[in-house]
Amino acid sequence: MDYQFRFPKDLYSxxxxxxxxxxWLAIQNGKVENDGESAEVGAMVRVFDGNMWYTxxxxxxxxxxxQLDALAAIAAPNPNIYEHPIVKEFExxxxxxxxxxxxxxxxxxxxxxxxxxxxxxxxxxxxxEDKDVTFWVTSIGGEHEKRRLITSKGTDVAWDTQCCSFSMxxxxxxxxxxxxxxxxxxxxxxxELLGLxxxxxxxxxxxxxxxxxxxxxxxxDYECVLAPVVTAMFTHESFGHKSExxxxxxxxxxxxxxxxxxxxxxxxxxxxxxxxxxxxxxxPYDDEGTKACKTYLMKEGVLTGRLHDAKSASTxxxxxxxxxxxxxxxxxxxxxxxxxxxxxxxDKLEDMIAGIKDGVYVMDVxxxxxxxxxxxxxxxxxxxxxxxxxxxxxxxxxxGSVFQTLFDVDAVGDDFELFDSYNCGKGGQMVRVSxxxxxxxxxxxxxx
Amino acid sequence: xHKAKDTWSQNKSTFVFEEGxxxxxxxxxxxxxxxxxxxxxxxxxxxxxxxxxxxxxxxxAEENLVRERPYPFELETGTRTRDKREHVLTDKELQATAESxxxxxxxxxxxxxxxxxxxxxxxxxxxxxxxxxxxxxxxxAVGVSGTFKHLDxxxxxxxxxxxxxxxxxEKVFRQVMDDYLGQYENRVELPEEIILDVLYYGLLGFFTxxxxxxxxxxxxxxxxxxxxxxxFSEDFTLLHxxxxxxxxxxxxxxxxxxxxxxxxxxxxxxxxxxxxxxxxKTAKEYNIPHTGPAYHNFSDIPGAGGLSLKIKRxxxxxxxxxxxxxxxxxxDYTPSxxxxxxxxxxxxxxALLFDGEKILGRLPEFKIATTAYDLFGKDFxxxxxxxxxxxxxxxxxxxxxx
Numbered sequence: 001m002d003y004q005f006r007f008p009k010d011l012y013s014x015x016x017x018x019x020x021x022x023x024w025l026a027i028q029n030g031k032v033e034n035d036g037e038s039a040e041v042g043a044m045v046r047v048f049d050g051n052m053w054y055t056x057x058x059x060x061x062x063x064x065x066x067q068l069d070a071l072a073a074i075a076a077p078n079p080n081i082y083e084h085p086i087v088k089e090f091e092x093x094x095x096x097x098x099x100x101x102x103x104x105x106x107x108x109x110x111x112x113x114x115x116x117x118x119x120x121x122x123x124x125x126x127x128x129e130d131k132d133v134t135f136w137v138t139s140i141g142g143e144h145e146k147r148r149l150i151t152s153k154g155t156d157v158a159w160d161t162q163c164c165s166f167s168m169x170x171x172x173x174x175x176x177x178x179x180x181x182x183x184x185x186x187x188x189x190x191x192e193l194l195g196l197x198x199x200x201x202x203x204x205x206x207x208x209x210x211x212x213x214x215x216x217x218x219x220x221d222y223e224c225v226l227a228p229v230v231t232a233m234f235t236h237e238s239f240g241h242k243s244e245x246x247x248x249x250x251x252x253x254x255x256x257x258x259x260x261x262x263x264x265x266x267x268x269x270x271x272x273x274x275x276x277x278x279x280x281x282x283x284p285y286d287d288e289g290t291k292a293c294k295t296y297l298m299k300e301g302v303l304t305g306r307l308h309d310a311k312s313a314s315t316x317x318x319x320x321x322x323x324x325x326x327x328x329x330x331x332x333x334x335x336x337x338x339x340x341x342x343x344x345x346x347d348k349l350e351d352m353i354a355g356i357k358d359g360v361y362v363m364d365v366x367x368x369x370x371x372x373x374x375x376x377x378x379x380x381x382x383x384x385x386x387x388x389x390x391x392x393x394x395x396x397x398x399x400g401s402v403f404q405t406l407f408d409v410d411a412v413g414d415d416f417e418l419f420d421s422y423n424c425g426k427g428g429q430m431v432r433v434s435x436x437x438x439x440x441x442x443x444x445x446x447x448x
Numbered sequence: 449x450h451k452a453k454d455t456w457s458q459n460k461s462t463f464v465f466e467e468g469x470x471x472x473x474x475x476x477x478x479x480x481x482x483x484x485x486x487x488x489x490x491x492x493x494x495x496x497x498x499x500x501x502x503x504x505x506x507x508x509a510e511e512n513l514v515r516e517r518p519y520p521f522e523l524e525t526g527t528r529t530r531d532k533r534e535h536v537l538t539d540k541e542l543q544a545t546a547e548s549x550x551x552x553x554x555x556x557x558x559x560x561x562x563x564x565x566x567x568x569x570x571x572x573x574x575x576x577x578x579x580x581x582x583x584x585x586x587x588x589a590v591g592v593s594g595t596f597k598h599l600d601x602x603x604x605x606x607x608x609x610x611x612x613x614x615x616x617x618e619k620v621f622r623q624v625m626d627d628y629l630g631q632y633e634n635r636v637e638l639p640e641e642i643i644l645d646v647l648y649y650g651l652l653g654f655f656t657x658x659x660x661x662x663x664x665x666x667x668x669x670x671x672x673x674x675x676x677x678x679x680f681s682e683d684f685t686l687l688h689x690x691x692x693x694x695x696x697x698x699x700x701x702x703x704x705x706x707x708x709x710x711x712x713x714x715x716x717x718x719x720x721x722x723x724x725x726x727x728x729k730t731a732k733e734y735n736i737p738h739t740g741p742a743y744h745n746f747s748d749i750p751g752a753g754g755l756s757l758k759i760k761r762x763x764x765x766x767x768x769x770x771x772x773x774x775x776x777x778x779x780d781y782t783p784s785x786x787x788x789x790x791x792x793x794x795x796x797x798x799a800l801l802f803d804g805e806k807i808l809g810r811l812p813e814f815k816i817a818t819t820a821y822d823l824f825g826k827d828f829x830x831x832x833x834x835x836x837x838x839x840x841x842x843x844x845x846x847x848x849x850x
Contacts, residue, residue, distance in 0.1 A: 029666075035515055036747035040497040053472040059479070059498030074473075111515075135668050171668050178668040179788035211788075219817075219850050247604045250467050251561060257602050330476060372603045373813065375782040375795050396784040396793040396817075403602075427563075428593075448793050448815055448850055 005065060007152035008072030010079050012048040012087045014151040015064055016287060017041075018329045021107050024141035025114040027122065033137065037111065042329040043067075049075040050084045057330050082153070089310035089320060090153055090288055097159040097284045098146075104189040106142035106162050114140050117166075117193065124197045125168055125204070132208055134178060135171030140164075142190065147287070155289040161282050163420065163432065166193040168200045172211035179214075181207025181379060186280055186420040206363070206380060210392040217383065217393045219448040223359035223441070224398070225352050225384065228417040230362045230376065231437030235342045236422065237370035238402050239264075239271055240435075243297045243305070244323075244426075245312035246335040255316075260303055265406030267301040268345055275322050275338030280420035280434040283325060287333035292322040297340075301406075309335045327429035334427055341436030345412025352411045352441040354387040360447060361389050362398060375399050399446045413439035449487040450523055451506055452577035452705075454746060456480045458697075461539045462567040463546045468554045470547065475539075482746035483509040489520035495747035517749050521728045524705030525580045532693070533570075533588040534614035542568045542590065542616075549592075549621045557629045564594035571697040575705060583701045590616040592624075598632060606632075607779030607798050611839040612696050620839055627807050627837045628779060628800070636801045636809030638776075641846065642816060643829065645766065645775040645802060648843035652757045654786045654820040655686060659715055660752055661726030665734035670790060671721060678720045679821065681828040685760035686716040688725065688741060694841060695756050703742035703750030704728045713739055715757075719825075727752040759831045759843065766832035767804030769844050776811060777802050777837055790820035793850070802837060816847040823847075 007013040019041050026034040040059075045067040047054045054071040058064065081087055100106075118138050126136055141164070148158040167184035183203040187193055226234055248254035258264075275283040275292035284292050288310050296304045308316070309324035312335055324333035353361065364380035381395040400408075418436035460476040478497075483505030485492045492513035494505050537545065546566040553562060569591060574584040593610035597603060609628055613620060663669035671679075690700045691711035701707050704727055714722050726734070727742030730752045743754035762769060780798035794816050801808040818827065829844035836842075 032517075033751070034748055035517060036493075036495070038495050038497065038747055042497070052470060055472060055474040057474075057476045057478075134666065173668055176672075177670070177788050219815075241604065251597070251599065253600055253602060254604075330478075332472065332474070369782045371605070371780065371797060373795060373797050377784055394787065396787060396791065397782075397795060397815075399795055399815075448817065 003150060005068060005150065008047065008068060010077035010081055011072055011075055012081050012084070012152055013068060013072070014046050014149060015043055015068070016326070016329060017043045017061065017148045019146040021144045022141070023106065023109070023111060023114065024139065025118060026137060026139035027118050028137040029135060034139070044326070044329040044332070045071060046332070047071040047075050048081070048087065050078045050081055051076070053332065055332060085314040086310050087153070089314045090151065090155070091290050091320070092154045093157050093285060093289055093291060094155065095157045095285070099278060100144065100160050100162045104191070106144050106164060106190060109142065109190055113190070121168060121197065121200065125200045132172050133170050134173040136169065138168045140166050140193065149285065149287065149289050151289060157285040157289055159284045163188060163280055164190050164193055165421070166196065170204055170207065172208050174211050179207070179211045181210065184421060188278060188420070210380060214392040214394045215383070217360070217395060217447060220446070221444045222447050223356050223443055224445045225349070225356065225359065225361045225439060225441050227361070227363045228413075228415060228436070228438055229419055230365045230378070231342055231440045232417070232419050232422070232435035233365050233368045233376055234374070234440075235271055235437050236337065236340055236424065236433065236435040237368040237376065238374040238400070238405060239298065240273070240337045240340045241370040241426070242402060243273070243307050244335040244337070245306045245308050245316060245318070249312055249315050258303060258306070260305070262303050263301050264303050265298060265301040266409040268412040269298055269301055269406060269409055270296070270343040271298040271341070272296050272343065273307055273321070273323070273337055273340045277339045277434075279339045279418060280422065280432045281338035281340070283322065283338050286322045286324040287326045288324040290320045290322040290324065292338065295321045307335050307337065309333060325431050327431055331429050334429065336426060336431050337424060337433050339418065339434040339436070341416075341418055342412070342438065342440070344414050344416035344438045347411040347413050349413050349415055349439045352413065352439060353384055353389060355441070356384045357386060359384040360393065360395065362395070370402070372402055373399055374402055374405070395447055397448050399448070400442070400444075405442060405445065408443040409440050410443055411441035415439050449485055450578050452484040452486070452523060452575070452581070453502070453505070454482040454484070454575045454744065455573070456746070457572045459570045460567055461542055462565060463543055465546070465550050465562070465564045467561060468550070470550075473543070480746060481505060485509045485513065486519055486523065487513060489518060491517045491519035491749050493517065493748060519749050521704065523577050523579050523581065526701070526707055527580065527582045528700070528707070529584040530700055531586045532614065533586055535616070536570060536588045537568050537590065537616065542566060545616055545618060549618055552622055553625055557625065559599050559633070560596050560629055561599060562594055562596045564592065567591045569697070573699045575699075575701060577705070581705055583699065583705070585699050587697050589614050589696055592621060596629060603780075605780065609779070624837070624839055631800070631807045631809045634809035636811060638811055638814060638849070639774050639801070641773065642849050643770065643773055643775040644816070644845050644847050645777050645837075645842050647838055647840055648759060648831070650783060651823060651843065652686075654790060655715065655757060656753075656755055659724045661724045661730045661734060661736050661739070662752060664724040665736055669724075671724070675721050675723060680716060680719040680824040681826070682719050683762065683830055684716060684719050684824045684828050685714065687758050687760065688713040688715060688755045689758045690756050692756065692758055694758075698756055699744070702727070702740045702754055703744040704740065706740045706742070708740055713741070725752060725755065758841070761833050761841070762830035763833055764830065765804070765834045766836055766842065766844065769830045769832055770804045774808070775802050775804070775844060776800070777807070786820055791817070792819060792823070793817045805836070807837070815850050817850045818847045
């Protein structure tokens with residue numbers, strides 16, 4: 001669509017128009033539990049006078065011009081606004097990258113196809129005679145998103161992305177206690193959700209083993225091996241958030257703690273962020289119009305970069321990285337990760353485990369948080385004894401100090417995977433991200 | 449065929465302060481609707497974000513009957529409205545109030561970097577149907593939320609705070625900030641006995657899961673077969689309560705259009721498990737009593753949920769409940785959530801020591817472990833009649849350090 005906005009004089013202005021389409025279906029114990037779709041169009045209008053941002057949101061695109069005018073009326077005109085350091089940082093790009101305007105566009109998927117996919121999984125992964133399973137739920141869904149940013153500086157970029165999710169969860173009741181576990185994945189297209197039966201049944205077997213045989217573990221410090229999905233979260237929580245530059249803008253203590261060139265971890269660790277990868281954190285242009293790029297945050301244990309929006313880049317005198325992201329048109333962009341991962345090393349998983357006398361293999365995880373102490377909540381752990389993976393164990397939390405744990409990584413595997421099943425919360429905003437890494441071994445993590 | 453319509457609207461004005469100064473002002477106007485038609489025991493539903501006229505909404509809902517979503521129940525017919533608004537601030541009033549609050553914060557606590565958001569939210573929900581049901585509720589509150597960090601700290605943030613007021617009082621803001629920041633530089637030791645003083649919303653998920661009628665009926669709840677048993681402290685009474693003045697932006701009717709007697713459902717009374725909860729669909733499917741609530745679903749048929757849980761307050765204040773002991777107020781913490789056995793752990797990265805009236809200082813990082821049965825059983829102390837520090841309901845409970 002061709003938009004012609006009258007941008008107010010002596011103010012920097014922008015319009016971000018977003019379109020969403022969502023579809024979902026869930027079957028629980030044989031009955032359709034949820035079956036829905038929604039479509040949404042909305043816009044955020046922003047005006048900047050050099051001191052403050054003035055913003056408004058609307059679901060009626062015909063109101064955009066009046067919103068612009070109303071915001072301009074309360075802002076203070078600034079004839080030098082285009083010389084403002086933040087405004088000078090804003091790139092001028094004109095582009096349209098509609099990656100999913102193809103047959104893979106989920107808006108073209110008939111709703112009945114979701115039911116067919118789930119029915120196929122139910123047939124192969126649910127045994128009505130299976131007495132171990134007291135509950136099951138399977139779900140599938142998709143979201144297509146299109147963003148367009150038009151600014152008074154001349155930018156007009158449009159891009160789209162989408163995600164498709166599938167899950168199959170089981171409840172196993174043993175001695176009156178029901179534990180839940182299963183398989184879930186997020187991909188970029190629906191066909192990628194097909195043919196996962198073996199993975200589903202493998203996860204089912206692992207969680208059933210956990211439900212029947214998990215032992216408690218004495219809280220304390222243990223040598224740990226983290227599976228790739230856990231390393232991915234570890235990378236995101238322990239280090240990724242510290243690479244977001246907005247928290248150190250006026251903070252001398254943090255700026256000194258995270259000075260570029262400082263050794264902050266083991267030389268085996270290299271960590272990147274790259275919004276140009278077509279994965280869950282794909283952002284070819286960020287919500288300020290900056291083109292995505294690959295940013296090395298840590299190279300061989302040395303801090304080499306950080307993530308920026310225009311404000312943090314201009315304040316710190318560093319390059320923009322395309323990491324200004326807003327959850328949706330209700331929110332203003334802030335510095336966020338995109339696709340963040342630890343690069344593969346050369347170590348073998350079996351060698352990592354073989355080198356441990358008494359430790360823990362952390363195979364799956366649900367969520368985590370990151371501050372100076374990072375916390376992860378594992379869902380599947382095993383005891384390692386004399387170099388062998390033994391019985392499942394019940395672990396509530398895995399914690400460590402960011403400042404120490406990055407130095408404690410003494411093996412980095414060659415089994416890299418990138419996971420699209422993450423969302424990240426910060427400042428009241430949830431954005432899609434992907435996170436990745438290989439198996440790693442950590443000399444000491446606190447288990448409770 | 450019958451018709452029904454749910455609408456939800458929310459208008460927000462937000463002022464954000466970063467590094468001591470006002471950096472943004474936002475106006476947000478949201479409207480959502482759900483047009484529903486009921487025919488031959490099925491529901492057709494059209495969910496729309498933004499405005500849509502009724503003719504189009506009902507037409508699309510009728511098209512949606514093809515999904516065959518089952519709803520073989522009579523529609524409700526009550527009429528009632530409730531307006532919880534007290535003092536709605538204009539944008540200019542809210543800005544002036546926020547700037548005055550931030551002036552106090554900046555001048556009194558220059559050693560802290562704070563990001564504070566002031567949001568005025570006006571809310572309206574309405575549900576109507578062609579059998580005469582007409583329910584509506586309006587509410588307004590100013591929400592203050594923020595993070596703080598001491599300038600010498602290596603943390604990204606040292607803590608967070610948030611509270612709502614229907615009639616904003618700057619004195620409350622000042623008191624909350626004094627409590628959080630006033631003694632922050634004074635380091636103190638952990639007491640021998642750890643009593644947590646926490647906002648309890650995050651701790652009640654155990655009941656949401658295990659009192660769900662569906663879980664109870666199929667035997668996957670830890671409470672299956674235990675209705676009528678005394679499982680918790682004599683002082684512990686748990687209600688689903690939509691009359692609560694302390695609940696924000698909530699309708700009094702549920703997703704099935706049902707209204708509870710006195711707007712309350714007692715789930716646990718003096719430690720005795722009284723009942724689970726079930727919406728119409730769950731009650732029919734498992735042949736159990738229909739108690740409500742059902743969650744409000746704009747895009748599909750409702751199901752069991754939408755609890756607004758409240759622990760009955762003690763007649764004693766927090767100070768009186770402590771009876772001379774000291775308690776711990778976590779300001780930056782990460783909970784594990786309950787595991788399948790009801791066990792719960794928490795890493796408390798930053799906390800304050802409190803005597804029920806004044807903050808004594810900041811505590812070192814520590815971890816705690818407990819279980820749902822202990823939290824609301826032998827270790828339960830109570831919910832005070834007052835609400836110091838948080839300006840919200842808070843639970844006092846003994847926990848084990850690990």
